Amino acid sequence: MRAFAGLLDRLAFTPQRNGKLTLLRDHFRDTPDPERGWALAALTGVLSFDAAKPAFIRKAVEARMDPHLFALSYDYVGDLAETVALVWPARPGANREPDLSEVIDALRGASRAQVQALLETWLDALDADGRWALLKLLTGGLRVGVSARLAKQALAALGGVEIDQIEEVWHSQHAPYEDLFAWLEKRSEKPTANAPGRFRPVMLAQAIEKADFTRLAPGDFAAEWKWDGIRVQAVNERGQKRLYSRTGDDIGQAFPDVLDFLNFDGVIDGELLVMRDGQVASFGDLQQRLNRKTADAKLLAQYPAAIRAYDLLLDGEDDLRILPFAERRKRLEIFVARAQSPRIDLSPLQPFADWQELSALRADPPLGDARLAEGLMLKRWDSIYEAGRPKGPWFKWKRDPHLIDAVLMYAQRGHGKRSGFYSDYTFGVWREDANGDRSLTPVGKAYFGFTDEELKLIDKFVRDNTTERFGPVRAVRADRDFGLVLEVAFEGLQRSTRHKSGVAMRFPRINRLRWDKPAREADELATLEKMLTE
Amino acid sequence: MPKPESILCPMPAGLYCPPGDFYIDPVRPVARAVITHGHSDHARAGHGAVVATTETLAIMAARYGADFAGQSEALRYGQTIDRDGVDITLVPAGHVLGSAQAVVRHKGMTLVVSGDYKRRRDPTCPPFEPVACDVFVTEATFGIPVFNFPDAADEIARLLKSVAQFPERTHLVGAYALGKAQRIIRLLREAGYDSPIYVHGAMQGMNALYERFGIELGPLEPATVEKAKKSDFAGAIVIAPPSAIDDRWSRRFADPLPAFASGWMRVRARARQRQVELPLVISDHADWNELTGTISEIGPGEVWITHGGEEALLRWSELNGVAARALSLVGYDDDEGES
Numbered sequence: 098m099r100a101f102a103g104l105l106d107r108l109a110f111t112p113q114r115n116g117k118l119t120l121l122r123d124h125f126r127d128t129p130d131p132e133r134g135w136a137l138a139a140l141t142g143v144l145s146f147d148a149a150k151p152a153f154i155r156k157a158v159e160a161r162m163d164p165h166l167f168a169l170s171y172d173y174v175g176d177l178a179e180t181v182a183l184v185w186p187a188r189p190g191a192n193r194e195p196d197l198s199e200v201i202d203a204l205r206g207a208s209r210a211q212v213q214a215l216l217e218t219w220l221d222a223l224d225a226d227g228r229w230a231l232l233k234l235l236t237g238g239l240r241v242g243v244s245a246r247l248a249k250q251a252l253a254a255l256g257g258v259e260i261d262q263i264e265e266v267w268h269s270q271h272a273p274y275e276d277l278f279a280w281l282e283k284r285s286e287k288p289t290a291n292a293p294g295r296f297r298p299v300m301l302a303q304a305i306e307k308a309d310f311t312r313l314a315p316g317d318f319a320a321e322w323k324w325d326g327i328r329v330q331a332v333n334e335r336g337q338k339r340l341y342s343r344t345g346d347d348i349g350q351a352f353p354d355v356l357d358f359l360n361f362d363g364v365i366d367g368e369l370l371v372m373r374d375g376q377v378a379s380f381g382d383l384q385q386r387l388n389r390k391t392a393d394a395k396l397l398a399q400y401p402a403a404i405r406a407y408d409l410l411l412d413g414e415d416d417l418r419i420l421p422f423a424e425r426r427k428r429l430e431i432f433v434a435r436a437q438s439p440r441i442d443l444s445p446l447q448p449f450a451d452w453q454e455l456s457a458l459r460a461d462p463p464l465g466d467a468r469l470a471e472g473l474m475l476k477r478w479d480s481i482y483e484a485g486r487p488k489g490p491w492f493k494w495k496r497d498p499h500l501i502d503a504v505l506m507y508a509q510r511g512h513g514k515r516s517g518f519y520s521d522y523t524f525g526v527w528r529e530d531a532n533g534d535r536s537l538t539p540v541g542k543a544y545f546g547f548t549d550e551e552l553k554l555i556d557k558f559v560r561d562n563t564t565e566r567f568g569p570v571r572a573v574r575a576d577r578d579f580g581l582v583l584e585v586a587f588e589g590l591q592r593s594t595r596h597k598s599g600v601a602m603r604f605p606r607i608n609r610l611r612w613d614k615p616a617r618e619a620d621e622l623a624t625l626e627k628m629l630t631e
Numbered sequence: 632m633p634k635p636e637s638i639l640c641p642m643p644a645g646l647y648c649p650p651g652d653f654y655i656d657p658v659r660p661v662a663r664a665v666i667t668h669g670h671s672d673h674a675r676a677g678h679g680a681v682v683a684t685t686e687t688l689a690i691m692a693a694r695y696g697a698d699f700a701g702q703s704e705a706l707r708y709g710q711t712i713d714r715d716g717v718d719i720t721l722v723p724a725g726h727v728l729g730s731a732q733a734v735v736r737h738k739g740m741t742l743v744v745s746g747d748y749k750r751r752r753d754p755t756c757p758p759f760e761p762v763a764c765d766v767f768v769t770e771a772t773f774g775i776p777v778f779n780f781p782d783a784a785d786e787i788a789r790l791l792k793s794v795a796q797f798p799e800r801t802h803l804v805g806a807y808a809l810g811k812a813q814r815i816i817r818l819l820r821e822a823g824y825d826s827p828i829y830v831h832g833a834m835q836g837m838n839a840l841y842e843r844f845g846i847e848l849g850p851l852e853p854a855t856v857e858k859a860k861k862s863d864f865a866g867a868i869v870i871a872p873p874s875a876i877d878d879r880w881s882r883r884f885a886d887p888l889p890a891f892a893s894g895w896m897r898v899r900a901r902a903r904q905r906q907v908e909l910p911l912v913i914s915d916h917a918d919w920n921e922l923t924g925t926i927s928e929i930g931p932g933e934v935w936i937t938h939g940g941e942e943a944l945l946r947w948s949e950l951n952g953v954a955a956r957a958l959s960l961v962g963y964d965d966d967e968g969e970s
């Protein structure tokens with residue numbers, strides 16, 4: 098992120114075209130893949146986000162700092178993103194600075210609520226210039242006077258080629274442009290504009306909001322499960338077999354078991370899962386296969402991967418992307434049936450009459466694979482396959498978060514408006530040791546989800562029941578007979594070797610205060626472990 | 632105990648000490664003055680008697696001539712003199728060469744007038760020393776939460792990267808002639824830059840003075856050579872007073888790239904206003920965290936704010952239970968090159 102922020106900063110103050118060209122060319126030359134490719138995509142407008150609204154950003158900063166001081170600052174600077182970048186009261190001990198690619202990955206995958214949760218940790222980890230770049234990226238306000246043409250000119254300068262040559266291959270390339278850079282650096286041949294086996298940019302769904310249902314007609318939509326694996330594009334084009342991630346990374350080498358059975362001619366959009374005898378395994382199982390360059394025979398046998406097909410982009414020579422989903426779906430069913438691949442099956446559609454029926458299905462999926470789904474996907478029958486995240490044709494409707502009851506163990510002082518309050522909470526669940534005794538083990542940390550009133554109550558509880566202090570942190574009394582139970586909501590659970598408890602929560606937040614619940618009745622670690630394997 | 636207002640009070644000419652009959656940094660000629668540092672808004676000519684550090688007296692003599700005051704008395708850091716029962720001690724302020732806080736003690740009460748100060752390392756002067764006191768009189772030039780300055784060494788690294796990226800251009804760095812210019816030069820040297828640095832004629836005297844006090848600046852060349860060709864300055868770093876950067880003076884250089892070293896560069900609109908291509912956020916003043924951190928560290932009974940962003944600092948004081956008031960002294964500018 099630092100290099101990207103530095104580049105934006107210089108570009109914004111450099112008026113001449115030649116100066117901008119030098120800055121861009123040097124950045125592309127000195128920054129490794131995939132960071133430079135994402136910078137290229139962000140600058141040329143291939144990527145654009147509106148992941149955070151100004152009002153949210155303002156709220157986030159005012160939660161940490163006196164609103165009057167913020168108002169004075171905003172008044173002085175005049176630009177919200179810049180003001181927040183400059184005044185952000187970072188919590189000490191923040192995480193490692195995120196890479197541009199990490200931020201973009203998260204933005205492409207996360208819901209708005211998730212981005213908002215991530216935003217604060219990113220802002221904590223970055224310096225003022227990095228925060229400015231991040232906020233401009235998030236709010237879609239990256240205006241630094243770089244046209245796509247200028248960026249291509251800089252690429253041409255980097256490779257010592259004519260800009261026409263860049264234009265020629267441009268549309269067959271996709272972020273983060275690793276092939277393009279490989280060619281410009283003379284590490285590979287010039288990519289051909291119509292290379293068989295190439296990646297097609299993926300269509301993504303928006304998160305559905307409650308209000309949407311009143312204006313959407315159930316009859317216009319097909320519904321299917323949103324499987325909890327990774328989205329892939331499986332290609333076999335004139336014998337060129339490829340397996341791509343959603344961002345266009347070629348991940349075929351790590352999945353030879355799948356690649357071998359792409360016995361069709363076309364391009365499938367689907368979910369990569371670990372499947373045993375046609376049954377979906379958990380995301381945790383799939384994780385054993387991810388982030389590896391290759392896979393050995395034992396791993397292949399233990400965690401066999403397969404594709405559950407959602408869509409068909411290319412059927413032989415026919416590009417289906419301009420057809421409506423209803424048409425593509427029919428072709429997909431025939432296509433999958435004909436291929437008879439042991440590693441490809443069809444993601445079934447879920448018929449429904451109205452939103453209520455679908456809602457019930459989502460809340461309580463039938464036994465079997467559907468229990469492992471992340472939620473439902475809604476696709477307009479008439480939607481063409483449109484790259485990016487268009488508004489309207491596709492929606493994702495995730496399942497409600499998981500809930501557990503945990504016990505407050507430590508509290509840390511907040512910042513800004515909350516500086517007088519203990520507002521960051523570490524909570525734990527019961528674990529049984531070898532002697533059969535139960536003690537609390539911390540499983541996560543949360544600092545939002547409660548109201549100002551609740552904050553005051555928890556703060557009082559913390560002060561009244563402090564057992565130990567370490568700097569800004571207080572340990573509070575929490576044992577079998579006494580403690581404050583917090584209902585914690587979270588999006589997912591993963592195994593973690595970094596946490597003593599062995600589990601890590603995704604996006605935990607305080608859902609409810611359970612003053613009524615005795616501490617001994619809070620959840621056990623075993624309950625969380627079961628969620629891992631569910 | 633006396634009231635602090637009876638020991639120091641704001642008057643049109645500046646902060647006045649009635650029992651000791653002297654002013655601190657008066658903005659007009661007075662009989663007796665204590666001068667915190669050599670910037671022209673704090674150190675003016677024409678006083679009857681001046682007390683300051685040796686370095687500050689030398690700076691004043693270089694600026695205004697040897698007869699800048701009727702008489703002068705040099706104080707070492709930490710040395711105390713008595714003025715009619717008022718003790719005056721000068722303590723390092725970390726602002727520029729010779730800069731000091733004036734510590735005023737009378738009848739068991741201590742008031743510290745910080746002058747201008749900063750808490751960052753500066754290779755050209757000793758660091759600020761906090762002094763426990765009843766009243767801390769602080770500046771607040773950058774007293775708004777948006778001013779949090781990056782590490783100066785990182786800013787210098789940005790300058791050097793730009794010099795490497797644009798070898799055909801002349802990097803023209805605007806920097807205040809006293810303090811900022813020499814600090815930039817020292818920082819460049821510390822970063823391993825040992826080529827000649829070209830300096831504007833108006834800075835040569837101050838550079839020589841710094842060298843006399845043992846601050847080595849390395850090879851310096853005048854940027855005013857009559858017969859020099861434009862191309863001679865390609866790839867060079869030229870340091871000049873901020874006013875010269877957008878002046879005709881700068882036209883002598885090959886494709887000049889205007890840079891400006893100032894705390895104000897933290898805010899983009901300021902940099903754009905000045906058409907700066909490379910804003911360098913380097914300040915000789917305390918930033919917001921340094922101001923509030925210094926007040927917290929010293930923990931004075933009361934804070935008086937002389938000039939700058941009073942409103943925000945008053946608000947901060949209120950939130951943090953610190954008694955504070957604004958003196959709203961006039962006649963001081965920020966010596967970061969805005970005026």
Ligand SMILES: [Zn+2]
Pocket residue numbers: 668670673726747965966
């Ligand atoms: Zn000054």
Ligand SMILES: [Zn+2]
Pocket residue numbers: 670672673747770963964965966
């Ligand atoms: Zn001043």
